[in-house]
Amino acid sequence: MTRSVRAALKLAILRICLNGLPAREHAVVAGFPDEEGNSVEVVRELAGCLPVYWLVAGDPESLAWLVSDADGVSRVRCVRKNSLRAYWAYVTARYVFFTHGLYGSPKPPRHKTIVNLWHGDGPKRRPGFATIRSTFVVSGTRLWGEPRAQGFGVGQHGVLICGNPRVDQFARPATDEALRELKLEARRPLVVWLPTYRTTRYPGDRLGAVRNWSDADSLSVSAVVQATLTQAVQDAEAMGVQLVLKPHQLDADNYASTGLHIITDTDLREARISLYQLLARADGLITDYSSVWTDFLVRDRPIGFYCPDLDQYVGGRGLNVDHYPSLLPGQLLEGAADFRTFLRDCVDEPAASRRLRRRAAVRIGAETRPAATRRLLDAVGVRCRDTRE
Secondary structure, three states: OOHHHHHHHHHHHHHHHHHHOOOEEEEEEEOOOOOOHHHHHHHHHHOOOOOEEEEEOOOHHHHHHHOOOOOOHHHEEEEEOOOHHHHHHHHHEEEEEEOOOOOOOOOOOOOOEEEEOOOOOOOEOOOOOOOOOOOEEEEOEHHHHOOHHHHOOOOHHHEEEOOOHHHHHHHOOOOHHHHHHOOOOOOOOEEEEOOOOOEEOOOOOOOOOOOOOEOOOOHHHOHHHHHHHHHHHHHHHHHOOEEEEOOOOOEOOOOHHHOOEEOOHHHHHHHOOOHHHHHOOOOEEEEOOOOHHHHHHHHOOOEEEOOOOHHHHHHOOOEOOOOHHHHOOOOEOOOHHHHHHHHHHHHOOOHHHHHHHHHHHHHHOEOOOOOHHHHHHHHHOOOOOOOOO
């Protein structure tokens, strides 16, 4: 029997069991990567309500720190995703939550609730994902949430615009000690640049058959980009601002020669903080087509957009909205002078900047209230008994 036949047989058996077995009072959560913020926050909140099976690809012990201080942590069972224990937990769970699909994502039976947490809102064009089936799909904005009714085949009633659970990490900001681990100074203003990856650097066994791909030319090979960023680093230092780059784990771009302070996923892991806990200490954010800015609206801090390849990106992968710059809650940074203005705004923000951001939040229908995860669990019917430790 070939590997593909075995995999198809396994999924077929899981589908039959999912439909035929009764639901037990526990939940299953799976995210990609294992530390993905939406899945982690759902595990943490569910732990105070009912038993949770957290299905992971990596070493369960290495992930324990992410939930160790959560209420009801003793009810969390972290198990390998491709194990019999994980399969059994999945087919018998009353609630299933995932970020990128799970076990082929079959159509949910009526007696079980399956929630697609997804992994953010934003303008990047994506193909239809109706094959990732679920009862509900989560969003943080009306602009990008409402189209998911058709895209994921859940109908309007199945779209939950409750905010992405990971924004709850803003309420647990990185400590001064964690910042020192990252070679940052707690007393100095911090601005984080989170660029979308244009070209991937494939690091190993991730997402099945997906390998390297490119949505646009690498930014770091551009002499203009290199010069702009090098000047921005120098200007930030002169202002006393810490300008930090956190690249995506798949990003093939290399900005080391610009002098940017680069923080990796490994650095965050060693400091025992998440990306959003770092952002909770940020005075400003720079990004482009990433969904992170829709989450950062919760912080109500300046957001700048560095999109030197806007025309190429629109003509390549494409965006799912017209006139993207008109939606933005902050300025487009087109050169070193714009960077200087933005960095000053992060230290002392003018009222006009705040008004622009708040109008943009209304325009896209952003959910900016705290407690997103609790709203999600309420919406899907998870009721916490008085079992918190």
